[in-house]
Amino acid sequence: MPTGVALHDARRQLFEAAERVLVRDGVTGLTSRAVTTEAGVAKGVLHRHFADFDAFLADLVLDRIARLEAQSADLRDAAGSGTVADTLTRALITLFDPVVVAIVALVIARDELRARLRAAGTARLPLVGEGAAMIAGYLAAERDLGRIAPDADVDVLAPTLIGAAHLLFTDREAGPPEPGAVRTAVTTVLSGVMR
Known part of the structure; x- marks a missing residue:
């Protein structure tokens, strides 16, 4: 070298x-x-x-979480524009890029990395938990604007959307899902709360 x-x-x-x-x-x-x-x-x-390789990996994940926080602010700012389904579809496609999907697998596979991230105050499953918080924040903003039902439980809807999207994106062999498949998942999850 x-x-x-x-x-x-x-x-x-x-x-x-x-x-x-x-x-x-x-x-x-x-x-x-x-x-x-x-x-x-x-x-x-x-x-x-970096002190060691796990410290490097923890900082790598924390860097991704910081990027997600910027995306979260942009998503909340998008409330009231476009359709809720289209906005969420784009947000989920951006969230579950190939790097994030691979990082989630990395976090699951490395006990020491998970411990360091928890000590740093991340969600129980880093990036997935922060992604759910991002989606919940957006849905709350849309609920406040009256575009989704006032009794919509965003704290249930957000992780449901994250889980559905994550499953769509985890098939490494098939590649990422078509946007239409992501939109179908979004509209199905939100079908009972859309105005």
């Missing part, structure tokens, strides 16, 4: 490399060596920036 190469943002470069490895090779292929090789840096670079 080259040494002495200036890294402008080593953390970002390592995170992007880890995401590529994780999507391409899965949980078992994600090692510190695979990440540094993919990033084109010496293995020591990762250990100069």
Whole structure:
């Protein structure tokens, strides 16, 4: 590996490399060596920036959660525009990109990673829990605008939508579902509360 190469943002470069490895090779292929090789840096670079590989992985997940928080604000701001079903379909497709689906599998597979993330205050199942909170926030805003029923239980609807979408996106062999399949799941879950 080259040494002495200036890294402008080593953390970002390592995170992007880890995401590529994780999507391409899965949980078992994600090692510190695979990440540094993919990033084109010496293995020591990762250990100069992170205490150990699980610390690196925890920061990778926390970085994704921070991005999700920005998406959550944008989604709440979209309340009242377009249709609820179309807005939620786009949000779920964006949420369950291949990297997030792979990260969820990674979190499930690594006990130490889950423990570190819980200590950092993440949802019980990171990214999935934050995604449910994002959807609940949007649905609450739509309920306040009168576009869904005033008695709609957004705290039940949101995880139901997340669960349905997650199942659609987890088939790695078939690839991501068609947008129409996601929209069908959304309209089915919301059928009793739409105005």
